[in-house]
Amino acid sequence: AASVPDLLAGLAAGLGPAVLCLLLVAAALAFTGRPTTLRGAAAGLLHGAAHLLLAVAVLRVAAVVTDDLPGGWYLLGVLAVVAAVGGLLGAELVAVYLLLADRVGLNSNELFAAQGIPDAKDFLRLRVDRDGDLLVHAVGVERVPRHWRVREGSPTSGERLVSDDGPLRAFLVEPPVRVARRAPP
Numbered sequence: 001a002a003s004v005p006d007l008l009a010g011l012a013a014g015l016g017p018a019v020l021c022l023l024l025v026a027a028a029l030a031f032t033g034r035p036t037t038l039r040g041a042a043a044g045l046l047h048g049a050a051h052l053l054l055a056v057a058v059l060r061v062a063a064v065v066t067d068d069l070p071g072g073w074y075l076l077g078v079l080a081v082v083a084a085v086g087g088l089l090g091a092e093l094v095a096v097y098l099l100l101a102d103r104v105g106l107n108s109n110e111l112f113a114a115q116g117i118p119d120a121k122d123f124l125r126l127r128v129d130r131d132g133d134l135l136v137h138a139v140g141v142e143r144v145p146r147h148w149r150v151r152e153g154s155p156t157s158g159e160r161l162v163s164d165d166g167p168l169r170a171f172l173v174e175p176p177v178r179v180a181r182r183a184p185p
Helices: 004-010 015-031 038-065 071-103 108-113
Strands: 121-128 134-141 148-152 159-163 170-172 177-179
Touching: 004 038, 015 038, 038 071, 071 108
Parallel strands: none
Antiparallel strands: 121 134, 134 170, 134 177, 148 159
16 A cells, blocks of 8 residues: 555665665666766766666556455466566666666676677687687677578588678688786796
């Protein structure tokens, strides 16, 4: 029967809920990558507060929707609704945060990492040379194949997929980086 303001007040009613709220806001601040700047602090605080408000709203809706369930089923119903609806809306809230944060110069890498852009793929090739140094090659591919066919091989090699789009055109994104082996202490 608690209202949304009662639920919000309950977040600070005890040490446990208050610590969890502070941890959530601290995580949102750290997620910005720049929590010490005004822009980063504002974005992190708003992001954390939005998640807290969303959690309270979802909990309230779950309690109302499952109100007719008897005894222990009520708790299971609330947990199921919170997990399903809260998970979906929480993910959407993060997506909206990333879109808005990118516009102010925050979390651009996280925004683009989640996109399913098929082309412009890069990977690292690592090689340890005879001296024990690590040589890192950043290799890029501008366009990935889109059409494939099955090439039958010998019985030991099995079937393999072969690109019908022609060979891949790989290039070095930047010059190789050498990481020198450190002598043991």
